[in-house]
Amino acid sequence: MANKNEPVILITNDDDITSPGIRNLVEAVKNMGKVVVVAPDKPQSGMGHAITIGSPLRMNKMNLFGNDVEAWQTTGTPVDCVKLAVDKILHRKPDICLSGINHGANHSINVIYSGTMSAAMEAAIEGIPSIGFSLLDYRYEADFEPSRQIVQKIVPQILQQKNLDKHLLLNVNIPSVPMKEIKGIKVCKQAYAKYDEEFDERIDPQKKKYYWLTGEFKNFDKSKDTDVWALQRNYVSVVPVQFDLTNYTLKQKLEKKNLFK
Amino acid sequence: MANKNEPVILITNDDDITSPGIRNLVEAVKNMGKVVVVAPDKPQSGMGHAITIGSPLRMNKMNLFGNDVEAWQTTGTPVDCVKLAVDKILHRKPDICLSGINHGANHSINVIYSGTMSAAMEAAIEGIPSIGFSLLDYRYEADFEPSRQIVQKIVPQILQQKNLDKHLLLNVNIPSVPMKEIKGIKVCKQAYAKYDEEFDERIDPQKKKYYWLTGEFKNFDKSKDTDVWALQRNYVSVVPVQFDLTNYTLKQKLEKKNLFK
Numbered sequence: 001m002a003n004k005n006e007p008v009i010l011i012t013n014d015d016d017i018t019s020p021g022i023r024n025l026v027e028a029v030k031n032m033g034k035v036v037v038v039a040p041d042k043p044q045s046g047m048g049h050a051i052t053i054g055s056p057l058r059m060n061k062m063n064l065f066g067n068d069v070e071a072w073q074t075t076g077t078p079v080d081c082v083k084l085a086v087d088k089i090l091h092r093k094p095d096i097c098l099s100g101i102n103h104g105a106n107h108s109i110n111v112i113y114s115g116t117m118s119a120a121m122e123a124a125i126e127g128i129p130s131i132g133f134s135l136l137d138y139r140y141e142a143d144f145e146p147s148r149q150i151v152q153k154i155v156p157q158i159l160q161q162k163n164l165d166k167h168l169l170l171n172v173n174i175p176s177v178p179m180k181e182i183k184g185i186k187v188c189k190q191a192y193a194k195y196d197e198e199f200d201e202r203i204d205p206q207k208k209k210y211y212w213l214t215g216e217f218k219n220f221d222k223s224k225d226t227d228v229w230a231l232q233r234n235y236v237s238v239v240p241v242q243f244d245l246t247n248y249t250l251k252q253k254l255e256k257k258n259l260f261k
Numbered sequence: 262m263a264n265k266n267e268p269v270i271l272i273t274n275d276d277d278i279t280s281p282g283i284r285n286l287v288e289a290v291k292n293m294g295k296v297v298v299v300a301p302d303k304p305q306s307g308m309g310h311a312i313t314i315g316s317p318l319r320m321n322k323m324n325l326f327g328n329d330v331e332a333w334q335t336t337g338t339p340v341d342c343v344k345l346a347v348d349k350i351l352h353r354k355p356d357i358c359l360s361g362i363n364h365g366a367n368h369s370i371n372v373i374y375s376g377t378m379s380a381a382m383e384a385a386i387e388g389i390p391s392i393g394f395s396l397l398d399y400r401y402e403a404d405f406e407p408s409r410q411i412v413q414k415i416v417p418q419i420l421q422q423k424n425l426d427k428h429l430l431l432n433v434n435i436p437s438v439p440m441k442e443i444k445g446i447k448v449c450k451q452a453y454a455k456y457d458e459e460f461d462e463r464i465d466p467q468k469k470k471y472y473w474l475t476g477e478f479k480n481f482d483k484s485k486d487t488d489v490w491a492l493q494r495n496y497v498s499v500v501p502v503q504f505d506l507t508n509y510t511l512k513q514k515l516e517k518k519n520l521f522k
Contacts, residue, residue, distance in 0.1 A: 048340075049309030049373045056463070056471040079309075079374075080474070083458045088472065109386060111506055112310045113340075118373075125370060125455050157520045164518075165511045185521035189507040194386050197344045202317070210317040211349065213341070238521065240511035245372055246450040250426045250501035257425075259418045260446035260499065 007033035007095035007159055010085050010123070014044040014078045014102065014115025017064060017071065021101035024144035025133065026065045028151040029098065032159070036094070037064070037071040038085035040078060040115075045104070047115040049122070050077045059084060078119035086126060096159060097123035100133035101147050103140070107173045107227040107237060108193035108219065117171055121243055124169035129158055131169075136231065137176035146179040150236050153185065171239040175231050186235040191226035193219040268294035268356035268420055271346050271384070275305040275339045275363065275376025278325060278332065282362035285405035286394065287326045289412040290359065293420070297355070298325070298332040299346035301339060301376075306365070308376040310383070311338045320345060339380035347387060357420055358384035361394035362408050364401070368434045368488040368498060369454035369480065378432055382504055385430035390419055392430075397492065398437035407440040411497050414446065432500040436492050447496040452487035454480040 009029055013022040017039035026035055041060075058075045065071050072089060074081050078099065086093060102116040111117045116132045123130040131154065135147045154172060161168075171190075175182065195215030204210055219228045227237035254260075270290055274283040278300035287296055302321075319336045326332050333350060335342050339360065347354060363377040372378045381393040392415065396408045415433060422429075432451075436443065456476030465471055480489045488498035515521075 043315065046312045046314040047309070048311045048379065050311045051307045051309070051374055052474060053307040054304065056473050057460070058469070058471055083474065084460060084472065087458050087460050088462070109504070112379075112382070112386075112504060113312055118309065121373070125373075154521060161518075161520070164514055165508065168511065169508070187512055187515045187521070189509070189512060190505055192505070197348050199318070199345060199348050201349070208319070210319055211345065212317050213313060213344065236521075238515070239506075240508040240515060241506045242508035242511075243370070243373060243506070244451055244453070245500075245502045245504070245506070247426065247430070247501040247503035248450070250429065250503075251448055251450065253425055254448045254499070254501060257422075259422070260415060260448070260497075 008090065009033045009035045010090065010094035010097045011035060011037045012039045012078055012081045012099050012119045014040065014047060014119065016040050016043050017073045019103065020140060020144060021103050024148055025098055025101045025151060026069055028148040029155055030069060032155060035069045036085065036090060037069060038081045038089055039073060040081060041073040041075055044078055044115045046113050047077050048113050049079055049118040051079050052076050057084065078115040079122045082119050082122040093126060093128050097128045097130040098133065101144060102134035103142060104134065104138035105136045105173055106132060106134040106171060107231060108191040111171055111190060111241060120169055121241065124167045125243055127166060129168040131158060131172055133172045135174045135176060146182060147174045149179055150174050169241040171241050173227060173231055173237045175234045177234055181234055182236060183234045186230040186237055188227040188230050188237045188239050189225055190239050191219055191221040191228040193217065193221060193228055269351065270294045270296045271351065271355035271358045272296060272298045273300045273339055273342045273360050273380045275301065275308060275380065277301050277304050278334045280364065281401060281405060282364050285409050286359055286362050286412060287330055289409040290416055291330060293416060296330045297346065297351060298330060299342045299350055300334060301342060302334040302336055305338055305376045307374050308338050309374050310340055310379040312340050313337050318345065339376040340383045343380050343383040354387060354389050358389045358391040362405060363395035364403060365395065365399035366397045366434055367393060367395040367432060368492060369452040372432055372451060372502060381430055382502065385428045386504055388427060390429040392419060392433055394433045396435045396437060407443060408435045410440055411435050430502040432502050434488060434492055434498045436495045438495055442495055443497060444495045447491040447498055449488040449491050449498045449500050450486055451500050452480055452482040452489040454478065454482060454489055
C-alpha cells in the first residue's frame with residue numbers, strides 16, 4: 001500500500017503498455033512514489049487528442065512491472081487512459097502524470113499529433129502537473145539509459161514546485177546520444193516546423209489504389225530558443241505547453257477591423 | 262473546369278461526407294468559387310488531431326453534391342483528408358479550407374478533441390486560411406439555415422483578407438436558435454472549461470465490465486470575452502486559434518528558476 005506521504009505517479013504512453021519506453025519510465029521513477037500505470041493495449045502513435053465516444057472501453061489489471069506497481073491496460077486511446085485512471089482506478093487526481101518515454105521525437109509541430117503529449121495535456125487540463133518524455137530514437141531496441149537519468153533529474157524538481165502553473169505541462173525531448181554527449185537541459189519554445197507530405201501511391205492485388213502517408217520533416221524556424229535548435233546541439237529540450245489555443249494577436253486584429261458586423 | 266480567378270475552396274468535416282452539416286456548408290459557399298470536398302467515409306468525432314500511420318488509406322470519387330462539386334470520400338481521419346486533398350487531389354494549396362458544419366459544439370476545450378477543428382488546424386499549419394464551423398445542435402435533423410447565413414457572412418470577408426495572419430485559423434460556433442434571435446458575431450477567446458468525466462460502468466453478457474465515457478460540461482471561466490459567454494447570449498463566437506502551444510509565461514518562470522541545471 002501507498003505511504004500516505006508519498007506522491008501518486010500516474011504513468012501512461014502511446015506506444016502501448018509493453019513497450020520498452022514505458023518500462024524505462026517506470027524504472028526511473030518507481031522509488032519516488034506510488035506508481036500506477038494505465039496505458040493502451042496497442043500502439044496509438046499519431047492518435048493526437050482522440051477520445052473514444054462511440055464504443056465502450058475495457059480495462060485489464062496486469063502484473064507487468066512487479067508487485068509494487070499497479071498496472072492496467074485499456075482498449076482506449078492515451079487520453080482515454082488518463083480519464084479512466086482518474087475516474088475508475090485512482091478515484092483521485094495523481095500528484096503528477098508522466099507520459100512516455102515515447103519511441104521517437106515529439107518536438108515542434110509533433111506536439112499536435114502526439115498521443116504521448118495529448119495524454120499529458122489531458123492530465124494538465126484536469127490540473128495535474130504533467131510531463132511527456134520522448135527519445136529521438138523510434139527503434140524498439142533504443143538505449144533508454146540516458147533518458148532515465150534525464151527523467152530522474154526533471155521529475156523530482158517538478159514534484160517540489162507546487163505553484164509554477166495551475167496546469168503545468170512540459171514537453172521533454174531527449175537526443176539519442178550517450179549521456180556524456182548530452183550538453184544540458186534547455187527550456188525552449190516550440191519550433192515552427194512541419195512535414196512536407198507525400199503519399200506513396202500503390203496498387204493492390206485487386207488493382208485498386210491505396211496510399212501510405214510519408215513525409216519529410218522541415219524546420220522553418222531559424223530562432224535559437226526552439227526545441228529543434230536545442231536538440232540539434234544535443235541539449236534536452238523542455239517546452240512548457242498550454243491548451244489555451246487562442247491567437248490573441250489575431251484576436252486584436254479582427255476586433256480592430258470589425259469584419260463581422 | 263475552374264475559372265482561373267475563382268478561389269479553390271476545400272471542404273472537409275468529421276461527421277462523414279454524407280452528413281447534413283457538410284451538405285449545408287457546400288450549399289452555402291458553392292457560388293463563391295470552385296468547391297472540392299474531401300471528407301471521411303465514417304464519423305470521426307472526437308478524433309482530435311489523429312493521423313493514420315500504421316495502415317494505408319483509400320479514396321473514392323463520388324457525385325454527392327451535383328456535377329459542379331468534386332467530392333472524395335476517404336478512409337482516413339479529418340486530418341488525413343486535408344493532407345490527401347493537398348497532395349493527391351488538388352496538387353496545390355486551396356485558397357481556403359472550411360471544416361464542418363459540425364453537428365455539436367466545438368467551443369472552449371472542445372477545440373482540442375474536435376476532428377472538425379483539427380482538420381482546419383492541419384490546413385492552417387500548411388499556410389491555408391482555414392475556418393471550422395460548428396452548430397450547437399448535434400441532431401441529424403438540426404436546422405442549418407441560420408448557420409448557412411453565418412457562413413455566407415464570414416467566408417467572403419476572410420477570402421478578401423490576405424494578410425491578417427500567415428496561419429489564419431478561426432473556430433466559429435453558432436448558437437442553435439432562429440436567425441432573428443442571433444445577436445451578432447463576436448470575436449472571443451477560448452473559455453477555460455472542461456468535462457467532469459464519469460464512466461458509466463456496465464456488465465456484458467459474459468459478466469465482464471465495460472465502460473462508456475460520459476461527462477458533464479463545466480465552464481470555469483468567468484470572463485466576458487469567452488466563446489462560452491458569447492454563445493450563452495446567442496452570439497456567434499469566433500475564436501482565432503494558433504498551433505504554437507508554447508506557454509511563454511511558464512517558459513519565463515522556468516528560465517528564471519533555472520531548475521534543470
